Amino acid sequence: MSFTKLKAARQAKHSYSYVTPTSQHSESSASANSSSALPSEALTPEPEPQLVEPAKIIVHEDGGAKLYTSLPSYLEIRTSPTSGRGLWTTRGCSAVILIYFCAGQVLLAAKPHAAALSNDRLGQHCSQCFGVGAKRCTKCQIVFYCDSACQTLDWPLHKHECAALERIAASGETALPSDAIRCLGRILWGRRRAGVASVWTREIDGLQSHTTTATSQSQSQLHTHLALALVRYLGLSSPAEIAAFGIESGRELAALVSKFTTNTFTLTDPALAPLGAGVAPSIALINHACEPNAVVVVPRASSAFASTFVKGEGDKNADARAKMEPLMQVVALRDIGAGEEILTAYIDTTLPREQRRAALRETYHFECECALCGPSSSGTATSPGTKITDGGEVDPRSSVWCPKQCGGTCPAPTDDIPLSRCVKCRAPLHKTDEVLDAVRVGCEALEKAGTLQFTDPDYALRLTTNLLPILSSAGLTPGAHPLLGLARLHSALLIAGLASQPGSSQSATPAGPSTPAPPPPTAADAQASLDAAIRAAAQVVAGLDMVLRYGHPVRGIARAELGRLLAVDEPAPNVPAAGAGAPASVLSSSSAAVSSSSPLASSSSILTPSNPAVLRTEPPRFPPSGAPRLRLALDTLVRARAELLIGFGVANEGGAVGREVREDIVRIERELGVWRKALGEGIKDAKDLEKGKMGRS
Numbered sequence: 061m062s063f064t065k066l067k068a069a070r071q072a073k074h075s076y077s078y079v080t081p082t083s084q085h086s087e088s089s090a091s092a093n094s095s096s097a098l099p100s101e102a103l104t105p106e107p108e109p110q111l112v113e114p115a116k117i118i119v120h121e122d123g124g125a126k127l128y129t130s131l132p133s134y135l136e137i138r139t140s141p142t143s144g145r146g147l148w149t150t151r152g153c154s155a156v157i158l159i160y161f162c163a164g165q166v167l168l169a170a171k172p173h174a175a176a177l178s179n180d181r182l183g184q185h186c187s188q189c190f191g192v193g194a195k196r197c198t199k200c201q202i203v204f205y206c207d208s209a210c211q212t213l214d215w216p217l218h219k220h221e222c223a224a225l226e227r228i229a230a231s232g233e234t235a236l237p238s239d240a241i242r243c244l245g246r247i248l249w250g251r252r253r254a255g256v257a258s259v260w261t262r263e264i265d266g267l268q269s270h271t272t273t274a275t276s277q278s279q280s281q282l283h284t285h286l287a288l289a290l291v292r293y294l295g296l297s298s299p300a301e302i303a304a305f306g307i308e309s310g311r312e313l314a315a316l317v318s319k320f321t322t323n324t325f326t327l328t329d330p331a332l333a334p335l336g337a338g339v340a341p342s343i344a345l346i347n348h349a350c351e352p353n354a355v356v357v358v359p360r361a362s363s364a365f366a367s368t369f370v371k372g373e374g375d376k377n378a379d380a381r382a383k384m385e386p387l388m389q390v391v392a393l394r395d396i397g398a399g400e401e402i403l404t405a406y407i408d409t410t411l412p413r414e415q416r417r418a419a420l421r422e423t424y425h426f427e428c429e430c431a432l433c434g435p436s437s438s439g440t441a442t443s444p445g446t447k448i449t450d451g452g453e454v455d456p457r458s459s460v461w462c463p464k465q466c467g468g469t470c471p472a473p474t475d476d477i478p479l480s481r482c483v484k485c486r487a488p489l490h491k492t493d494e495v496l497d498a499v500r501v502g503c504e505a506l507e508k509a510g511t512l513q514f515t516d517p518d519y520a521l522r523l524t525t526n527l528l529p530i531l532s533s534a535g536l537t538p539g540a541h542p543l544l545g546l547a548r549l550h551s552a553l554l555i556a557g558l559a560s561q562p563g564s565s566q567s568a569t570p571a572g573p574s575t576p577a578p579p580p581p582t583a584a585d586a587q588a589s590l591d592a593a594i595r596a597a598a599q600v601v602a603g604l605d606m607v608l609r610y611g612h613p614v615r616g617i618a619r620a621e622l623g624r625l626l627a628v629d630e631p632a633p634n635v636p637a638a639g640a641g642a643p644a645s646v647l648s649s650s651s652a653a654v655s656s657s658s659p660l661a662s663s664s665s666i667l668t669p670s671n672p673a674v675l676r677t678e679p680p681r682f683p684p685s686g687a688p689r690l691r692l693a694l695d696t697l698v699r700a701r702a703e704l705l706i707g708f709g710v711a712n713e714g715g716a717v718g719r720e721v722r723e724d725i726v727r728i729e730r731e732l733g734v735w736r737k738a739l740g741e742g743i744k745d746a747k748d749l750e751k752g753k754m755g756r757s
C-alpha cells in the first residue's frame with residue numbers, strides 16, 4: 061500500500077460522523093444465518109431493530125437544526141476521501157460482530173422532498189401519491205389526483221405549477237416541460253415556501269454538486285438547457301428574478317441543477333416501470349457500488365409497514381397511509397454487518413465494466429473502483445470490460461461459452477485483447493471475429509430497437525428476433541451484453557404484443573369502423589405467441605440469474621413475469637389427447653409422469669443458462685403443457701415471491717407485485733388440486749373399466 065493510500069485509509073477510519081451515537085446496541089439484531097459463527101453473547105436474542113424511527117435520530121450540522129430526520133439511529137453519516145459522505149450502519153459492540161440487517165430488511169424509508177411524474181404518466185397517476193389518478197385538476201386539465209385529499213395536500217405546490225402549465229398552454233406551446241423541469245420547479249416553489257433557513261431547504265442545499273468538476277460537453281449542455289428551461293417554466297423574464305427563490309446568482313442556479321442531476325432518483329412503479337423523478341436527500345447520501353448491498357425501491361408499502369412509518373399520525377387510517385406515498389425505501393439485498401457502508405447501484409449493473417464506468421463518469425463524475433470494477437478488487441482484469449475473479453470465474457456480462465462445451469466460459473474477446481480461453485479447460489476461443497462482429501451488430505441493434513420500441517414496435521421486434529440467434533450461435537452466454545439486453549427487450553415486446561392481441565382484455569387499440577379488424581388469431585397462433593413469450597421470458601430469467609444477486613428486485617419481477625405467463629390458460633393443449641375417460645390434458649400430463657424431481661417440474665433446471673453442451677444431448681421441451689406447465693408456473697412463482705420478499709422488503713410483503721404473486725400462488729395451488737382430483741378420478745375410471753373387461757372375459 062502506498063503512503064498516500066495508507067494515509068487515506070487512516071483518514072477514512074477517523075472520518076467525522078455527524079451522528080451523535082445513540083442506544084444502537086439495544087436495537088441491533090443478530091441474523092439467524094450468522095448465529096452459528098457467533099460467540100455465545102451474540103446468540104442472546106436481540107430485539108428487532110426499529111425500522112423507521114424518525115424522532116430518535118440526532119444529526120447536527122453547525123450545531124444547528126437537525127437534518128436528515130428520516131435517518132434511523134442505526135445509520136450514520138461518515139465521510140471518506142474517495143466518495144465523500146456516505147451512509148453506514150453504526151458499529152456494533154467492539155468484541156462481537158453482529159449482523160445488523162438481514163436480506164430483505166428495510167433500512168431506510170423517506171418520502172421525496174420533491175417528485176414529478178413523467179409526461180406519459182401524468183394522465184394516469186395521482187401527482188401527489190403516484191397511485192391511480194382518477195380526477196383531473198379542473199384548472200390546468202393536465203394533472204390528476206386520486207381524490208380531493210391528495211389534491212389538497214398537493215395544492216400549496218400545484219397552485220404554482222398549475223399557473224405555469226396554464227401559461228405554457230396559453231403561449232401555444234404544445235409540449236409539456238419534462239419531469240426534470242417540473243421537479244426542479246417543485247423544488248424551487250418548495251424552497252420559497254419553506255424558507256432558506258428551513259431544514260427542508262438546507263437538506264436540498266446540502267446535496268452534492270459537481271459544478272467545479274470538469275464535466276463533459278454534453279453534461280454542461282444538459283445543465284445549461286435545464287437552467288434555461290427552468291427559468292422559462294417559472295415565468296421569469298430574466299435569470300436575476302430567481303432571487304425570489306433564495307437563489308442569488310446564475311452560479312447558484314447551475315449548482316442547483318447539478319445537485320439535481322447528481323442526486324435524483326427515477327421513481328418506479330411496483331413492477332419497476334419508470335414513473336417519474338424524485339429527490340430524497342437522506343437516501344441521496346448513499347454511495348454507489350456495481351455490486352450493491354442494498355437497493356432503492358418504491359414498492360407501495362404494505363399496510364403494516366406503512367403504519368410504522370406514519371406512527372402517531374393516523375396509523376390506522378388507510379388514507380393517511382396512502383398520502384405518504386411515493387415512499388422510497390432502501391432495502392438490504394444481503395445481510396449487512398455493523399460498521400458496513402450501505403451501497404446502492406446508480407446505473408444498470410447488467411452492463412459490462414467499461415459501459416458502467418462510462419455512465420458513472422458522465423453523470424456522477426467519478427471513476428468506479430468498486431469490487432466489480434476496480435483494479436484493487438480481488439479480481440484480475442484481463443482485458444477492458446472483462447474480469448476473471450480469483451475463483452476463476454469470468455464476469456458473465458462479458459462471457460462466451462467454452463468452444464469445447466465443457467461447461468466453462470471464456471472472457472469475451474475485445475478488439476484490444478482478442479485472445480481468450482476457457483477458464484475451466486483452457487481451450488482457446490477460435491471464433492474471435494465472429495464474436496466481435498456479433499457483439500458489434502448486437503449493440504447497434506439494441507440501441508436502435510430500444511429507440512423504436514414504442515414508435516415502431518414491429519420493427520424493433522424484427523430486429524431483436526433476427527439478432528438473438530446470431531448472438532447465441534456466436535456463443536454468448538445469456539448474461540452477456542448485448543444478448544441479455546436484447547433478450548429483455550424482445551421479451552417485453554412479445555409480452556406487449558400478447559396484451560394488444562385482439563380479444564385480449566388489455567387490447568390497446570380497438571379496431572375502428574374505418575380500419576378493417578385483422579382476422580382473429582387462431583388458437584394455434586395464440587398458443588405459439590404465448591409459448592414464444594414464455595421462452596423469451598425464461599431466457600431473460602436465465603441471464604439475470606447470471607449477473608444479479610439473488611433477491612435483486614429486477615430478478616424477482618422477471619421471474620414473476622415468467623410465472624404469470626406460464627399460468628396463463630393455454631388456448632389449445634398442444635399435446636394430443638390419449639385414451640378416454642379423463643380430460644385430454646390431464647391424461648397427457650399423467651403420461652408425462654412429471655415427478656417433483658424431474659427436470660420438467662423444476663424451473664431451476666429449465667432456466668439454467670442454456671449451455672449448448674447440455675442442450676445438444678437432451679433438448680428439454682419448453683414450455684411444457686397441461687399440468688406440468690401449471691406446476692412449473694407454481695414453482696416459478698414461489699421462487700419469484702422469495703426473491704420479491706428480499707428485493708422489495710419483507711415488511712412490504714414483497715411490494716405490490718409480491719402480494720399479487722402470493723394470490724396467484726394460492727389460486728394455482730387450488731387449480732392444481734382440481735387437476736389432481738380429475739386425474740385421480742380418470743385413473744380410477746380406467747381401472748374400473750379394466751376390471752370390468754377382465755370380469756367379462
Ligand SMILES: C[S@@+](CC[C@H](N)C(=O)[O-])C[C@H]1O[C@@H](n2cnc3c(N)ncnc32)[C@H](O)[C@@H]1O
Nearest residue numbers: 142143144145268323344345346347348424426
Ligand atoms: C448521490 S451522491 C452520494 C452522496 C455523496 N457522496 C455526498 O457526499 O453527498 C453521488 C455522488 O457521490 C460520489 N460517489 C458516490 N459513489 C461513489 C463511489 N463509489 N466512488 C466515488 N465517488 C462516489 C460521487 O461524487 C457522486 O456524484
